[in-house]
Amino acid sequence: MNTQNPDILPLGSLPRPTSGDDLAARLRTALLTYGGVDAASAGALQVSATLAGADITTLDVDLTGVELSPREARAAQASAAAVEAARRERGTIGALSVQAHPVTVLGAGVDLQLDVAGVSFEWVEGTDGRLGLAPVEPDEAHPVTGAARVAVPVQAIEAAAERVATQLxxxxxxxxxxxxxxxxxxxxxxxxxxxxxxxxxxxLSATVEASMTATVDDALGVTLSDVKVTSRNPVVAGLLVAARSRVERFDGRRIDLVSALPAGIRLADVRVTVGDEVVLTARAQ
Structure with missing residues (x-):
């Protein structure tokens, strides 16, 4: 049966690539087209790959120096014509590495290192002669293993918080x-x-104070506590009633990271450290 999958990443026309260089070139074009890459930083994007039949033995993506816009990426993906599948074949990425030292997202420099193994996907051959890749959710029989590290400078978080607070x-x-x-x-x-x-x-001018604590526990859950939005000025406090109610409802709420993940991703360790950067590290086994 033919199906359409909006998550399919278009890779040009059939036939499928038979060399790593061809695959890398196609993936790079797809990322530039649908990944929200700013044109001025496109030259920094690097992709390399090796192939073995239906499997991708290695895939390395280097985003260092690239500027990304999630909004532009969503718009490009939404405007892409869906691929109607005539044939699918499953494959596995043996070793996937994504690095960025850093990549710029919404004006913030994000340092990223992701190294994982056993990533499942499907080759999708379209009825119109197009080719695409579709992600396959990991399960117990096809787990993903590896580690990730994401670091964001505190100054970048401050700038993002200022933009959100201005809108709020x-x-x-x-x-x-x-x-x-x-x-x-x-x-x-x-x-x-x-x-x-x-x-x-x-x-009228007044001060608004907000605070919260986010804690990761041993069971890989994130709990938000001491969530507050206050103002000593009664007029401003009245204006903030709606915003305060939306924020403070998260007080004491625990987000279970494990239950939100597919069965094929088993987190063994999640750590958060704070200094000049906020650093999140995670490991899957």
Whole structure:
């Protein structure tokens, strides 16, 4: 039966590539077309691959120096014509490496190192002669193993928080005039966040304070605690009622990282450290 899968990554026309160089060139073109890569940074993207029949023995993607826009990526993917599958064949990526030292996402430099093995996918041959790759969710019989490290400078997080706070203030009829964000370690595996902001409405100016703590426990769950949004000014506090209720409802909520993952990804270790960067490391076994 023919099916359409919007997650299929187009790789040009049939036949399938028979060399790693051909596959790497096709993947690079697909990433440039559908990955939200800024044109000025396109030359920095590097892809290399080796093939063995239906399997991709190695696949290495280097995003160092690349600038990505998730919004542009979503728009490009949404506008791509769906591939109607005439034939599918399963394959496995033996060793997948994705690195970026750093890649720029929404103006923030993100240092990334991902090394995993056993990634399943499907070759999709379209009824119109097109070729694509489709991801296959890992399961107990086809687990993914490896490790990942993501590091984001605190300054980049501060800038992102300021953009979000500006939008949130505007939605509540306020103008953000100052924002100070402080991140610090909380226990052995947590992050404490404190925000001190100055907002203005007409001639009224007041301080808004927000805080929360995110902690990763031994069972690989993230718990948000001490979530608060307050203002000593009663007028501003009244304006923030709706925003406060949306934020404070997360107080005490635990997010189970394990249950949200496919059966084929078994996390063994998740760690968060805070310094000049917020660093998240994880391992799957």
């Amino acid at each position: 203030a505007a939605a509540n009829g306020l103008k953000l005039t100052r924002l100070d964000l402080r991140l610090s370690p909380a226990g052995a595996n947590g992050v404490a966040v404190v925000v001190d902001a100055q907002v203005k409405k007409s001639l």
